[in-house]
Amino acid sequence: MGDIFSTGLTTFAAAEAEAPEHFGIAAVAFYLVLVLGLIFLALGAAKKGLKQRVFKNFWTSRFEQLYLFIEGMCVGIIGAHGRKYVPMIITFWLLIFFGNVVALFFPYSPTADLSFNLGMALISMFYVQYEGMRSNGVLGHFGHFAGPKLGGAMALLITPVIFCIEIVSELMKNVSLSLRLYGNIHGGHQAVEAMNQLGTKFYIPFGEFLLPIKLLTVVVQAMIFTLLTCVYLSLVTHHSEEHDDHGHADDHALAAA
């Protein structure tokens, strides 16, 4: 068991060793403030157009589209009760998206930093556990890890094994979430630098030609992080979904009556 846990730690250590030139906490803080400033500027511009009956303001309509997209994703994946997770998911989306946009134009960015990504992934993981406990109860949530109900000797043999594997896979979720984002953004920087090296003789920055792929990565990575958080939420709050569906069906029946 100790080996499994230390595997994650060595993975992080190896990933840190991959980036020897660490910019330090001051750079992360500076770029984080930049990202937050961009987000609040955009949100402030969007808030001005809220009073009109039709959203004519550019930022307001963009944010409305974003909200509808995220809401569709949450409701589509988690189910009818997915609407209450929209604030958390949209916060992740905005933070990662603006962080990736900053990573396009600047040498560094919060999302190109492993510690920041690990922090976000830990928040996501603990939020998923918290929501699971809130919707199923603490015992129900941990009972969910034990897999299907088996009878007799099978329960004694297999259920502890399934429980351990499920716990480890829960703990590995933050590793996969943070390393994926870090690898894509930081790897994009590395690839641009390596391609710029090719063109130094001709004074052509070949790395610029990677910009279309990086533009795609900006959106796809933000989407994948939020999508996977949605999937984890849907796995954890699965049992309450049926109750919610029944409740809504009853509501509809009442409304129809």
Next chain:
Amino acid sequence: MDVIGLGIAALGVAIGLGLIGFAAMQGMARQPEAIGKLQVSMLIALAFVELVFLLTLFIGGPALKTIVK
């Protein structure tokens, strides 16, 4: 030798990504009304396969650097 190992890892992951894209596009062409659902599951599968190569890179990368030096 490690360079070849990373190349093999990239090859396998590329084949996996290609298979996912192939299957998803075939499904989308056969059933265009299911594009939304297919895209979501395709992206999730792409993310999981992509992670394999990232892990390989993070574990194999530092070793590779020491060998090159």
